[in-house]
Amino acid sequence: MEETKPRKIMFVNRKAPHGSIYAYEGLEVILIFGAYDQEISAVFLDDAVLSLKKGQDTTELGTKGFSATFRVLESYGVEKRYVDKESLAQRGLTEDDLVVDVEIVDAAALRKVMGEQDVLLPF
């Protein structure tokens, strides 16, 4: 294995926020990985697109809201951020409903980019 070549590491997020901790703890991992100078990307697929939905307010739950935190991904070194087009459509959402700037991709594009990774981490 070549030591110097950065690894392609992709976070494949598929879970909804709030109902379980996976989306939040997944985000904590993504923010740490940015410091390691690898090729980091994140994709939001299935229910994970709901993590990016505008207008979330958790004050009545008494939990910490974190949808705004997804907006730091770019500055934390997560170079590519993809959202699955079909997952959005299934949930009646469009790009305008999201809190972050992302690249909306179809299954074919996703298939290709996922196939190029060295590591795929599910959250």
Add this chain to the structure above:
Amino acid sequence: MSSLDVSGKTIELDEDGFLKNMDDWDKEVALALAKTENVDMTEAHWEVVNFLRDYYQEYKIAPMIRILTKAIGKAFGKEKGNTKYLYELYPAGPAKQACKIAGLPKPTGCV
């Protein structure tokens, strides 16, 4: 240390001296917290503290030091956008000291 008296009010702190309740923060509390860290608050110190509070307000996290230096440089000029500058202001570490004075939660600091 478990509490701080600020103009007659008792402010609760955690075992590391961070605010237990973020809503307790105001300028006076910040000055009292700075005193516990032996930091004399100058305008330059406030610049960082206010920046941290704004960042937290917007993104709900305290920025990592690497991100903080970059962002400070962008906001207040290149000569301030480095770790050395921030450590001169906050010798025990900007993540720990500046976040504490800014009333933010203790950084988990996993790296």
Add this chain to the structure above:
Amino acid sequence: MLHIVNKSPFKFRNLDSCLRIAKDDDPIMLIEDGVYAALPGTTLDRMMKEALKTHSVFAIQADLKARGVDRIIEGIQVCDYSCFVTLVEKHVPYSWL
């Protein structure tokens, strides 16, 4: 890419998502409750047979045995942990959790 599916396809849509994204020829590894997808004569029979046209599908023997799944859809390959390891040697794994 090796797709690992550990959920019952009757309760969750993980296998659907996996099949939508998986590249032709990507192998699929059924583990834990995922092995229920190997049951023959279910409402998913057609979907599985369709999947077998483009993917090799494996199911962990210990999981099948534990669940009393003794008949499986033709073409699905029974695989022990050592065979699972061999698949991971050859492909970058992703778990559809």
Add this chain to the structure above:
Amino acid sequence: MKFGILIQEGPYNHQASDSAYNFILASLAKGHEISGVFFYNDGVINTTKLMDIPADDRNISKRWSDLGAKGVQLIVCVAAAKRRGISQNVLIENARIDGLGQLSELCIESDRLVTFGD
């Protein structure tokens, strides 16, 4: 090859720990190296030595500890552990509590990273 293992689910509630364990044994038997097992999310609960298990069931935390004794690194995420009350006092032998950066290291140094969870 070098395999890194990520465990995201607690023991007993879910089969993830068992699957991971069986996968690790098979990997070692085939001559692979396990570069580390990283416990995250409820997975950190695998590493408390306070488990008290009936004699006719497997002791999952002991199983991990024994694997650690054979030289497999067992890394428990500090942030996830703190949330769930796992501290040095209750930690099984041969495991260590460490930062999330260790998961990043594991991803960089392993040829493959395999995740088990819910």
